[in-house]
Amino acid sequence: MNKTIAEADAFCETLKASDRSRRSDDAQLFVIPPFTVLHRVAEHLKETDVIVGAQNAHWKDAGAWTGEVSVPQVRDCGAALVEIGHSERRTYFNETDETVALKTAAVVRHGLTALVCIGDTREEYDAGRTEEALERQVLAAISEVDWASGAKVILAYEPVWSIGEGGTPAEPDFADAQHKRIKALTADKLGASLSVVYGGSVNPGNCVDLALCEHIDGLFIGRSAWNADGYLGIVADVTAALG
Numbered sequence: 001m002n003k004t005i006a007e008a009d010a011f012c013e014t015l016k017a018s019d020r021s022r023r024s025d026d027a028q029l030f031v032i033p034p035f036t037v038l039h040r041v042a043e044h045l046k047e048t049d050v051i052v053g054a055q056n057a058h059w060k061d062a063g064a065w066t067g068e069v070s071v072p073q074v075r076d077c078g079a080a081l082v083e084i085g086h087s088e089r090r091t092y093f094n095e096t097d098e099t100v101a102l103k104t105a106a107v108v109r110h111g112l113t114a115l116v117c118i119g120d121t122r123e124e125y126d127a128g129r130t131e132e133a134l135e136r137q138v139l140a141a142i143s144e145v146d147w148a149s150g151a152k153v154i155l156a157y158e159p160v161w162s163i164g165e166g167g168t169p170a171e172p173d174f175a176d177a178q179h180k181r182i183k184a185l186t187a188d189k190l191g192a193s194l195s196v197v198y199g200g201s202v203n204p205g206n207c208v209d210l211a212l213c214e215h216i217d218g219l220f221i222g223r224s225a226w227n228a229d230g231y232l233g234i235v236a237d238v239t240a241a242l243g
């Protein structure tokens with residue numbers, strides 16, 4: 001719940017003016033703005049290589065669901081990707097493993113990429129139940145998807161204890177171990193592993209160490225990327241380190 005229209009415009013202008021040669025052709029950038037600026041940001045960035053996504057979508061295509069927004073609607077606004085199951089949605093808006101499963105299937109059904117967030121709470125982490133929590137969420141997220149249709153699903157490991165103000169960044173080795181397990185689990189269930197990106201207090205000081213981890217396929221950045229220069233700085237550092 002950040003950015004006015006004017007602020008989103010300024011962010012996009014900086015992104016468009018950025019020196020493309022400072023990053024590798026392999027770098028895939030994405031931004032996931034609020035609904036209020038989704039169409040505008042998608043228009044701004046449509047001639048660029050930056051993917052634009054929505055922060056949520058309902059599992060039904062249309063109907064009497066006042067206040068909700070559907071996958072066809074966000075696709076109509078220019079979204080190519082939809083984030084599902086962020087921990088704040090799970091904590092404050094009663095998002096469950098079941099609704100995450102329905103939403104993930106809806107995103108895939110419409111040909112968009114589902115970016116599904118999973119993560120252990122502080123209590124689960126302290127109790128040594130990280131693996132169990134992640135396995136439960138992964139199995140739920142993939143359970144309703146029609147995998148025969150060329151489904152595009154990316155997982156985001158976002159430890160709840162690492163997100164936002166007061167969050168503790170995960171140690172790269174710890175995050176890498178979770179990613180390794182998640183990838184092995186998806187390979188076992190689907191025949192090929194899903195990509196897994198890491199999110200939670202990613203910042204200029206830890207981005208390279210995280211990105212260099214063998215099983216971390218990308219970074220999902222909040223506060224350190226709200227400012228376009230901060231975002232581009234991390235992209236430049238990471239792509240330089242990855243060669």
Ligand SMILES: O=C(COP(=O)(O)O)[C@@H](O)CO
Nearest residue numbers: 163164199200201221222223
């Ligand atoms: O919530 C996220 C991480 O936020 P940070 O501010 O980087 O901790 C993730 O979903 C990216 O928005």
